[in-house]
Amino acid sequence: MYDVVVVGQGLTGLLSAIWAKERGNHVALVSQGTGKILQSTGLIDGSPGMGEKENTMAAERAAVAASEKFKTLMNNLGYPYHGQLNKPAPIVTGSGYVKWTSLYPETITPVPEEGNVVIAGFQEIVDFKAVYVKENLQKERPKLNIEAVTVRLKKHSSRTMTQLDAARVLEQKEARLNVIGQMRNEMTKQNISHPRLIVFPAALGVNRWKSIVREFEESLDAAVTEAPGMPPNASAVRFYEALKKGAIRLGVRFYMDTQVLGCHVEENLVKSLKIKTTNRTTEISGLNYIIASGGILGGGVEVTSAGLKDRVLGLEVDEFGQYTNCPHNVFPVGASQGTKVTRYGITGGMFSILSSYEANSRLNRLAKEDKHA
Amino acid sequence: MHDLACPEISFDSCLKCNACVVSCPVSNVTLDFGGPKHLGPELKRLIENQEFIDDSRIEFCTLCGNCDMACPENVNVSTLTAFAKASHSELGGSKFRDLILSNAELVGKVASTFAPLANMAMKMKPVRKVMEGVMGIPAERIFPEYRFNNFNRVYNKTTANTHRKVAYFVGCYATYNAPEVAKSFVNVMEYNGIEVAKPKQKCCGVPMFSNGRMKKGLKNANDNVNNLLQYTRQGYDVVLTCTSCTMALKKEYVSFLQSEEANELAEHVYDADEYLRMLYEEGELNTHFGQMNVKAGYYAPCHMKSQGIGTPALDVLGLIPGYEISDAAAGCCGQCGTFGFKKEKYEVSIAIGKQMVEAVEETGADYIVTECGMCKNSMHQLTDKEVKHPMQILSEAYEKAQNR
Numbered sequence: 001m002y003d004v005v006v007v008g009q010g011l012t013g014l015l016s017a018i019w020a021k022e023r024g025n026h027v028a029l030v031s032q033g034t035g036k037i038l039q040s041t042g043l044i045d046g047s048p049g050m051g052e053k054e055n056t057m058a059a060e061r062a063a064v065a066a067s068e069k070f071k072t073l074m075n076n077l078g079y080p081y082h083g084q085l086n087k088p089a090p091i092v093t094g095s096g097y098v099k100w101t102s103l104y105p106e107t108i109t110p111v112p113e114e115g116n117v118v119i120a121g122f123q124e125i126v127d128f129k130a131v132y133v134k135e136n137l138q139k140e141r142p143k144l145n146i147e148a149v150t151v152r153l154k155k156h157s158s159r160t161m162t163q164l165d166a167a168r169v170l171e172q173k174e175a176r177l178n179v180i181g182q183m184r185n186e187m188t189k190q191n192i193s194h195p196r197l198i199v200f201p202a203a204l205g206v207n208r209w210k211s212i213v214r215e216f217e218e219s220l221d222a223a224v225t226e227a228p229g230m231p232p233n234a235s236a237v238r239f240y241e242a243l244k245k246g247a248i249r250l251g252v253r254f255y256m257d258t259q260v261l262g263c264h265v266e267e268n269l270v271k272s273l274k275i276k277t278t279n280r281t282t283e284i285s286g287l288n289y290i291i292a293s294g295g296i297l298g299g300g301v302e303v304t305s306a307g308l309k310d311r312v313l314g315l316e317v318d319e320f321g322q323y324t325n326c327p328h329n330v331f332p333v334g335a336s337q338g339t340k341v342t343r344y345g346i347t348g349g350m351f352s353i354l355s356s357y358e359a360n361s362r363l364n365r366l367a368k369e370d371k372h373a
Numbered sequence: 374m375h376d377l378a379c380p381e382i383s384f385d386s387c388l389k390c391n392a393c394v395v396s397c398p399v400s401n402v403t404l405d406f407g408g409p410k411h412l413g414p415e416l417k418r419l420i421e422n423q424e425f426i427d428d429s430r431i432e433f434c435t436l437c438g439n440c441d442m443a444c445p446e447n448v449n450v451s452t453l454t455a456f457a458k459a460s461h462s463e464l465g466g467s468k469f470r471d472l473i474l475s476n477a478e479l480v481g482k483v484a485s486t487f488a489p490l491a492n493m494a495m496k497m498k499p500v501r502k503v504m505e506g507v508m509g510i511p512a513e514r515i516f517p518e519y520r521f522n523n524f525n526r527v528y529n530k531t532t533a534n535t536h537r538k539v540a541y542f543v544g545c546y547a548t549y550n551a552p553e554v555a556k557s558f559v560n561v562m563e564y565n566g567i568e569v570a571k572p573k574q575k576c577c578g579v580p581m582f583s584n585g586r587m588k589k590g591l592k593n594a595n596d597n598v599n600n601l602l603q604y605t606r607q608g609y610d611v612v613l614t615c616t617s618c619t620m621a622l623k624k625e626y627v628s629f630l631q632s633e634e635a636n637e638l639a640e641h642v643y644d645a646d647e648y649l650r651m652l653y654e655e656g657e658l659n660t661h662f663g664q665m666n667v668k669a670g671y672y673a674p675c676h677m678k679s680q681g682i683g684t685p686a687l688d689v690l691g692l693i694p695g696y697e698i699s700d701a702a703a704g705c706c707g708q709c710g711t712f713g714f715k716k717e718k719y720e721v722s723i724a725i726g727k728q729m730v731e732a733v734e735e736t737g738a739d740y741i742v743t744e745c746g747m748c749k750n751s752m753h754q755l756t757d758k759e760v761k762h763p764m765q766i767l768s769e770a771y772e773k774a775q776n777r
């Protein structure tokens with residue numbers, strides 16, 4: 001018997017589990033697989049697709065408190081995030097477009113309005129083409145003076161190399177020295193000196209990102225940034241791994257490769273979940289349940305010809321995917337709160353943070369009331 | 374072509390999201406491996422639609438199951454790679470070394486009979502150099518020791534007469550290399566008033582599956598299912614102390630055999646800690662443990678994680694007064710059964726293991742607790758830390774309470 005059972009291993013589920021555990025609850029996290037965080041950029045968007053001033057959450061007090069709590073957590077987990085809700089930051093992506101985001105990891109530096117910028121690509125990484133990034137960024141930032149440089153990782157690969165593969169290659173010292181040497185040569189050849197920023201794909205190491213970023217900055221004498229693009233981005237993988245490791249070390253119990261098939265309800269309280277791990281069906285029970293199954297995109301809700309169907313608890317949902325009669329001890333978070341919760345129906349990372357924070361505050365209030373009663 | 378039909382149909386749900394690749398310990402250290410997405414669902418899709426393809430890169434897959442845990446679309450990736458491995462060996466044949474390595478049971482029988490000699494030989498440099506040259510077994514790799522007094526020589530009880538009855542599937546490792554684990558388990562059960570029977574059993578088949586010897590593995594699987602069902606049908610629970618054997622009985626037998634019987638058996642199979650946690654929840658566990666002032670680190674084997682049972686070892690050990698234990702949250706150990714005993718895989722194996730060691734060392738623990746003998750072997754190779762099985766600790770805690 002757990003105090004809290006969380007369903008889902010995306011950003012929402014991991015944060016909810018960590019925060020519930022930090023308050024001393026015995027927490028289980030059940031998920032059939034990883035969440036969208038692995039396909040993400042690692043950036044925390046206010047509302048996806050938002051422009052510079054569109055962040056609807058910036059004004060909410062709870063959102064500010066939640067984002068601060070999140071930043072403290074990430075700092076403790078060794079992968080710090082920066083940025084402020086009321087000041088979205090311009091980030092260059094792997095396709096050269098500028099995207100506005102709320103919070104970004106330490107490997108990422110916002111793109112300036114003017115000055116010299118170098119785009120550095122690796123020949124082996126087909127998802128990131130320096131020349132193409134340069135052209136697109138130039139359209140968005142006409143005052144920038146942009147040059148493109150392409151170097152080789154010099155690694156043979158039997159599969160198509162991704163940004164994550166490049167990041168793992170760069171964990172090796174000789175690979176870094178080789179890349180830095182080529183960069184210096186190319187920059188001398190093209191007469192580039194003292195750029196303000198060098199833009200790499202999201203590939204600056206996985207575990208050793210901190211020393212790798214420093215090494216690049218010192219030897220190239222410029223700030224460097226990652227430009228996340230086609231997944232898998234190292235920026236996202238680090239984010240996921242930091243949260244997961246943090247949760248496990250705190251003592252959250254993971255039930256992986258485990259699908260929730262339904263629940264047993266008595267007097268409007270969920271008593272247990274029916275869970276299936278590959279070939280065996282068993283049960284898990286808790287006092288409270290946090291549902292972070294990602295809504296339609298995450299697989300928690302399915303679009304059928306007969307309307308939306310809840311694929312987690314098997315309870316009735318309305319046309320927006322919200323539980324019509326939500327049991328008292330069930331707390332939907334993130335996209336599990338339905339399609340109405342954000343303007344375009346798509347929840348971004350910031351909504352995950354806010355709703356996990358709020359669900360936890362509610363859980364905590366309930367626990368306190370129970371104690372007094 | 375060959376006559377191994379892969380029953381797995383989940384490949385069609387693959388969205389090519391790459392979550393499995395990101396989580397594959399082998400893909401993460403070598404670019405020579407095609408990765409789970411490509412060698413699992415993509416290869417199968419190609420084969421279904423076109424013609425049979427034999428891809429030798431599949432040899433790198435260790436069947437650790439991390440891809441299954443990562444996949445959000447419920448694709449049973451490792452079942453697909455297991456059959457890809459099987460057809461590859463079926464066509465290309467197995468190396469002599471792989472035939473030996475996959476026959477853990479025979480090696481165990483022979484090596485434990487000549488235990489002192491066999492152990493000594495495995496530590497002699499010239500012998501190991503010859504083994505490396507002739508068989509491709511890396512000279513640097515440490516091997517687990519074999520015991521003359523293996524568990525089969527000392528424990529022959531085949532029935533139990535208590536209210537709860539346990540049929541113990543011992544597995545090759547606890548039988549031939551670590552009879553102390555098996556004895557501790559019997560002890561722990563005794564403290565709970567439960568008699569332990571040791572049914573007739575064969576190697577669970579995991580070393581065969583991971584060496585592509587599917588047919589041999591399935592034969593063992595069928596024999597074990599039949600032997601164990603005779604017990605479960607009389608009210609026995611099947612309990613195991615090796616997480617890889619447990620995975621085989623709970624998951625692989627059902628996926629590979631696709632039989633009613635395998636399904637029936639899987640319902641009665643428990644990891645030893647999972648079983649004790651269940652006893653605790655039912656109010657049946659003897660919690661009379663002695664005080665143990667220890668700060669231990671827990672290392673979760675991949676095959677424990679993929680059972681979807683949380684972390685029962687931590688739940689149960691946490692009941693011992695004074696016993697502090699925390700999960701190192703480490704990845705794969707790199708030994709991966711027989712994988713790390715192969716010369717051409719050695720470098721990859723060590724590279725995977727290094728990341729485990731970093732995580733384990735961060736815990737600052739007195740010693741490491743893990744269920745898997747092969748993870749323990751990797752740990753021995755890469756750290757000085759002592760490694761114990763949860764049953765050894767529980768047995769000690771019960772004994773302490775007695776001697777107080």
Ligand SMILES: Cc1cc2nc3c(=O)[nH]c(=O)nc-3n(C[C@H](O)[C@H](O)[C@H](O)COP(=O)(O)OP(=O)(O)OC[C@H]3O[C@@H](n4cnc5c(N)ncnc54)[C@H](O)[C@@H]3O)c2cc1C
Binds near residue numbers: 013030300
């Ligand atoms: C491809 C993609 C990229 C994105 N990139 C970004 C980005 O860069 N920045 C940003 O801010 N936002 C991004 N988003 C938006 C993203 O949806 C949110 O940011 C957020 O990560 C959603 O997290 P979640 O935890 O709510 O859901 P998800 O991440 O979708 O997680 C759902 C979880 O529930 C589990 N689950 C579902 N059903 C069941 C069941 N029946 N039983 C057990 N487990 C179940 C799944 O296995 C999964 O672990 C992206 C979305 C997509 C689709």
Ligand code: SF4
Binds near residue numbers: 399436439440
């Ligand atoms: S079973 Fe392990 S080694 Fe094989 S593809 Fe899956 S994750 Fe990789």
Ligand code: SF4
Binds near residue numbers: 391450
């Ligand atoms: S994780 Fe699953 S869906 Fe994603 S690529 Fe791998 S097999 Fe396909």
